[in-house]
Amino acid sequence: MNAKLWQKNYSLDTLIEFFTVGEDHILDRDLVAADCAGSIAHGAMLEKIGILSEEEFKSLRDELVSIAALGHEFPISRGDEDVHTAVENRLTEVLGDAGKKIHTGRSRNDQVIVDLRLYSKGFIHAFRESLLSLVQALLSLAGKHKDVPMVGRTHMQIAMPSSVGLWAASFAEELLDDCRLINTAYELNDQLPLGSAASYGVPLPLDRDMVAELLGFSKVQNNVLYANNSRGKFESVLLQAVYQTALTLSKMAQDMILFSMPEFGYFTLPDPLCSGSSIMPQKKNPCGLELVRAKTASVGGCADTVLNIIKALPSGYNRDFQETKGPFMNGCNTGFACVEVCMLSAKSLTINREACIKAFTPEVFATDKAIELVSKGTPFRDAYKEVGLSLDKLESEDPEASIGKKTYPGTTGNLNLEAAEQDLNNARTAHEKQAAQFKSVIKELTGTDSLEIYRRPFEK
Secondary structure (H helix, E strand, O other): OOOOOOOOOOOOOHHHHHHHHOOHHHHHHHHHHHHHHHHHHHHHHHHHOOOOOHHHHHHHHHHHHHHHHHHHHOOOOOOOOOHHHHHHHHHHHHHOHHHHHOOOOOOHHHHHHHHHHHHHHHHHHHHHHHHHHHHHHHHHHHHHOOOOEEEEEEOOEEEEEEEHHHHHHHHHHHHHHHHHHHHHHHHHHOEEOOOOOOOOOOOOOOOHHHHHHHHOOOEEOOOHHHHHHOOOHHHHHHHHHHHHHHHHHHHHHHHHHHHOOOOOOOEEOOHHHOEOOOOOOOOOEOHHHHHHHHHHHHHHHHHHHHHHHHOOOOOOOOHHHHHHHHHHHHHHHHHHHHHHHHHHHHHHOEEOHHHHHHOOOHHHHHHHHHHHHHHOOOOHHHHHHHHHOOHHHOOOOOHHHHHHOOOOOOEOOEOOHHHHHHHHHHHHHHHHHHHHHHHHHHHHHHOOOOOOOOOOHHHO
8 A cells, every 4th residue: 555645553444535535646647747846846945955965856856857757657546645645655665765855844735736836837838829829810810801791790680791800800809818817817826835834834944935936936925824725716716717718719619600500601610620410411510619618618617616615715724625626627628628629610710702791681781871871961860760760671782892981990991900910929929938938947947848747638
């Protein structure tokens, strides 16, 4: 039986062990690299304050790098309980007393928090890269089809002349705002919790600033009790930002499903993105986009689960926090997959210009007709009534000419894509700087640039 870090002179009841370990031994496979990185930084600090010798730290660092390279393949059993125990047991097995020293000044409480903070950083970098690529795909789609008219709808009914460009650019700009929420979550997450131990610090001269610098955190989370109290809260903030992104994606997915229906025919989804029916030979189903709609609810559910777990907990560590890990990691992975599916769809979407134009019936131009009367001196409310009472006399107009008449920024005749492209460039520059800095920190810490703190869900 594997030794537990808390092991005393008794064995845990089998049911209690099953119940309390939960899925940690499975979930923690995704935290192996983060746990090893955190332990290397902590070990370097322990060497500085005289707990570890230079030789002990070197041997620990080498072994931790080897474990980190195994990543998901590093074995963690239910008997281990978690990644922290599995790693320490391996270190002790291989290195003896040096392995027994690595936990000095730490609790599993602050250790798991730093693991999740590092995991969150890796996730945000990957998620944001994909998100910005989706924004680029939508802006490219908007620019290419800015002059393609498309019926605008409210209440799902025919409303006013719109365009494919306006449609695509609207989601690009919304996702850029969602990215700002991700950035806020990143800033909050960018604080080192190590050194808080079991919530109350330890009587050792721990150099938390040194560890923060080694791990690439912009600051130390000062109050040691707050550091532990923040577990779950920081994760919920990131999940809420991911959820907001997913909400945007669910609306876009619904539009792509709707407008690719034969009854509309504005868009065509490529065959490789559509699965078939087990009974109907003709079917091509947009299952990926349908599941984006459904999985948006899953992401929101994960965020709500974390919030409900931490609600009204007493201060200090409580085992309840363990139950936030699963929904947090699941919500992140699900949100990431939704972005990837939508990016694939946006990049390969076919726009059917003729079908878009064919959908323009006379009533689409009713508001334009009222505005035309206004420009000739008729009060708007009178113009509205006049057009409304003679809808059967409306005639179709040129859709392309109609969308070109709106010329102020943000409208169909002036999408002002340059502003969104500048926002995208600024966001990408800031993202690339942060991602490169984090990668550099991990390389400096481990001596390798191939270590991945976060693995994309479809690459496991």
